[in-house]
Amino acid sequence: MNKPDSLNSLSRGIASLALMLTCICSQAFCEDAPAKPGRPNVLLLLADNWAWPHASACGDKSVSTPTFDRIAENGVLFRHTFCQVPSCSAARAVLLTGQAMHRLGEAANLWGRFPDRLKVYPGLLAQKGYVVGHTIKGWGPGHYKGKKHTGINPAGKKYPSFGDFLKKLPGDKPFCFWFGSHDPHQPWNRGAKFRAGLDPARVEVPPYVPDHPVVRNTIVDYYAEVQRFDHECGELLKLLKSRGQLANTLVMMVGDNGWQMPRGLANVYDAGTRVPMAIQWPEKIKGGQSLDHFISFEDFAPTFLAAAGLSAPGEMTGSSFLPLVTGTGESSWRSAVFLERERHANVRAGNRSYPCRAIRTKRHLYVRNLEPELWAAGDPKTHWAVGPYGDIDNTPIKELILSQRDKPEIRPFFELGFLKRPAEELYDLSKDPHQMKNVAALAGYAELKRDLTHRLDAWMKATEDPRAGDPALVRFDSYEYFGMPARKKKKAPARKKKKAPARGKKEAPAGKAPASLDTPIRHSFLGVGNASKAVIVGEDGSIEWKVDLPASDGWVLPGGNVLLALYRTRGFPNGGVVEIDRKTKKIVFQYKGQQRETSTVQALPGDRFLVAELGPEPRAIVIDRSGKVLKATPLQCQKKNFHMQTRMLRMLPNGNYIAPHLLDFAVKEYEPGTGKVVRSFPTDDRGRAKRDWPFTAIRLENGNTLIGCTNGNRIIEVDATGKTVWRVNNEDIGEKLFDDACGAQRLPNGNTVITSYHANGDRVKLFEVTREKKVVWRYSGMTTGFHHFQILTTNGKALKNNTWK
Incomplete structure (x- = not known):
């Protein structure tokens, strides 16, 4: 796990997780549990896309951050803090849960859904008597408990301001508060009052973007919002001090991920993952410290819990760093940090992610791009969100590079930031601190690359990364995306007057139902999906029946029961098949898949079932109710992407099987048992x-x-x-x-x-x-x-x- 190098924390594995859950449930985690005297308040000051080293205490002479500098002076400056995943929603989910991104299900994606099953440190503190709240931006963007993040949030109840929260705070209760600023998130137009002293000629332009007046002025706009965030944090600390509560408050000031530049946000390079961080806790932490230890966002939740005297739940993959800052540090603290990403914006055809896994040491960065055939920055043409190359947010710098990409002086920056990338990247930070020269293919780095690869593989396995066993997994691509589509450029109005719709009817926007449809047809149906689960919808559109199981195929059987092929879940790690009593919702038959995924099921005469199993040896099997495999038929299809091997496999009236093979671009008819293809339709x-x-x-x-x-x-x-x-x-x-x-x-x-x-x-x-x-x-x-x-x-x-x- 992302812990000290021994990885001995695997003792917090699946077996002990069950025990831990039992213990947690049995403890007095009640909302009104009395707070222990002396427990600190916890105040998180979180910036939105604030990258290292853009604070004066971090060595950046172009920007002034007196509040951050003062926290570092009174406490600890961390020089190697990484957000673990360079995407707002996912990074904040890691921060809240103390778990690596790939363990968080739909919360691993931007504009995703935050599952109810995930424990978060604000909730755990609330159950021990803390008063919890947040203001402005908590976790998000995305959906939580069926609502948009702006209405209800895992960071706690929303308040208009920190001052309003403090006014309602009982005097005998410790608090946990999340101040989530929108600064310095683009469009970088909110910091005009804080531009004083910022000079475009003096800013340092990183070598991965062109040294151009547009770039320099844009960086100044960004710095102005950094300074505005710093000022607002200073006002919060003044308020705490006036109330006499600053000394016993653990204050953390940090960015949630890197800045919105090419190779910044949404990239596992330092510009996207390394962030400024400082903490203070006057009653417990000695000031003036500067630490080079690797800190990951997974460590925040265990640290906040430890400060309150609580143990971290067993599923957390991070570690408390309190021993490092209180003088009782471990010599075995990690020597590397692990980074990853899945889907940031929905900017690739098929709603595809750009999955990466990486390991960052003091000297090197090794990156594994699991789908290098995809566009790292997003498709050149708009798919759904943002626009072309949509994993790079729309800024004047992006517009400059795209509009002048054919000029010799700009072309290298376009190729570096916007084009496709190899399967492996390796950077020698002693020679290339901005990670621009890939040395993965050089013979002199072969042994080092093997070592980093082994360490990355070990971490993926130890933390139960689903891509450890299936690099081509598309689970993260299938999760719902709640973000809005890209804004279309306005077209010149047409000269010809548009014909008005008939009276009483309204035109429907693309993909939406009109107000009424002149048809007497009404259907009821069974619908299945990963996000929608399994539902029966009545002819009036109401939900008549639902089970919370992610399914890829399903049937209502003649007797009324529901037959489902399941996606991978904790109970069905390779997917499977269940038959559910429609009245009681109890499972009356189940089969657990034997390959990597179970895609389809069909009931056959004689209490048998035809099942498609995907994996290294894709096959169609016939099973009975005991789960015994009566017949197995190999399927002739590609074996690189298991999820895309086949869907909706069925038995034909002549006894043959018909199977659509997605990435083979073919529907094949098979002879059962032998696997002989008797017919194929491209x-x-x-x-x-x-x-x-x-x-x-x-x-x-x-x-x-x-x-x-x-x-x-x-x-x-x-x-x-x-x-x-x-x-x-x-x-x-x-x-x-x-x-x-x-x-x-x-x-x-x-x-x-x-x-x-x-x-x-x-x-x-x-x-x-x-x-x-x-x-x-x-x-x-x-x-x-x-x-x-x-x-x-x-x-x-x-x-x-x-x-x-």
């Missing part, structure tokens, strides 16, 4: 850049095959020779309803129902189109899309002769 007729990955394949009664192409956002019907005889996409229907068309179902009336997995908010999740490509029904309820579904009834009648889905 889906790359438009070129593979279109990403017509086959997700669903349905053999129709007429012998044709209906295929749903996910990222390609189209449905095609092919005949026995593979010739396309029917297709439908957004252009055909005149609306942008297709958004990752995973599932499809051909109804008895010949219409086709389609799911848009990545439709979120109030956008359309399911819609029905006729053979003539007219939309006749749509569903836009819930907030997340479905991986797959099953239409159950139409206008009160159960579907008969219901074809496959």
Whole structure:
């Protein structure tokens, strides 16, 4: 874990976790537990995107930070603090939970969801009598307990200001308060009053951006907000001192991640992960200290708990650094820090992350890019959020480099910050402190690289990183993204007057349902997904039934029970299959997957089930209710990306299997047992850049095959020779309803129902189109899309002769 080098903290493993949870539940963690006398207050002063070394105490002569300097003088300046993950929501989640990013589920992503299961230090302190609160920006951006982070937050109850919080504070209670400033987050236009003394000619321009007047002036704007943050923190400390509470308050002032520059925020280089940090606690910590020990954000929660006299829960991967600053430090403190990232902004086709893992020592930085074929800075064309190269936020510096990328003096900066990167990067910080010259391929560094690789692998395994066993895992890509789409540039108004819609009707925005739809059709259905779980939606749109299990495939069986193929969970580490009693919600049958992932399930006659298992040896298996494998059939597909091997595998009436293989761009029909491919339908007729990955394949009664192409956002019907005889996409229907068309179902009336997995908010999740490509029904309820579904009834009648889905 990200602890002292011995890694002996693995004793806080899964076995002891269960015991720890039992102990925690049995202790008096009640809201009104009396506070022990002498316990310190905890005050976190958190900046938004403040990078090392931009404080005068850190050696930056261009900026003035008297409050930060005073805290360092009265306490400790930390020279090697790293945020662990260079992304706002994820970094703050690590800070709150004391756990490495990859252990946090949906909280590992920007604009994700903070799971209720995660323990946070403010909550643990509150259960021991602390009064907890925050102001301005707590954890976020994202959703917590079903609401946006601005309404309810794991950092505690929100207050208008620190002063308001103190006014309501009982005199006998210690407090834990989070002051989360928006400074110095771009657009860097809030610090005008604090520009005095800042000179563009005197700022130091880092070598990874051009030395240009636009750059120098932008850095000054950034510094002005750093100085504004420092001033606001000074006012908070004056207020504490006036109340006589400063001496017994542990104050930490720190940035949440690096600055918004190319190779800064969203990158595991120092510009994105190394942050200024100083703490003071006059009653316990001697002033004037400067430490070079590696501190990770995982250490904050254990440290705050230790200061309050509490032990850290066993799942925390960080360590309290109090012994280092109180004079009882350990000689075995870590000699490296581990860094990582998953999805920052949603800026790549397919909602892809750019997964990285890294190890940073005093001398070197080793980076492993797990998907180097992707664009590190985001796709060159806007996918959803921010804009082109959207993992670099929109600033004057980004605009300068993009607009002048073809000039010889600017081109090197574009190539360094915006283009694709190799699978491995290695930097010698003694010669290259800004990490610009990759030496990973040089023979002289081979032995060092092997050592760093081994240490990184050991940490990933010790902290149960899901990518340790499956580097191509796409779990983090499948989590819902709650961020807004990029703003489109305004077009010149058209001269031709637009025809008004018919009276009584409103035009629908792209992907959204109109106010009314002139159709008598009403469907009920089972919907399944990773974020949406498994739900049955009635014809009136209400949720009639739900289980909190992430599922990729599901059926309502003739007897009424629900059959699900599960994503990987704690109880099903390789996914699995469950049958659930619809009335009691009890599991009446289960099978735990034997490969890396379980993607689909289909009930067969004779109490048997057809299951698709993904992994090093992808296979279709037939199991009975005891879980015994009756037949195994190898699948012929790529083995680099397990998650994308196959979906919606089904048994045909002739006994063969049909399997859509996404990254093979082919639907294959197999002979059971032997695995012989008897027929194959390619889906790359438009070129593979279109990403017509086959997700669903349905053999129709007429012998044709209906295929749903996910990222390609189209449905095609092919005949026995593979010739396309029917297709439908957004252009055909005149609306942008297709958004990752995973599932499809051909109804008895010949219409086709389609799911848009990545439709979120109030956008359309399911819609029905006729053979003539007219939309006749749509569903836009819930907030997340479905991986797959099953239409159950139409206008009160159960579907008969219901074809496959």
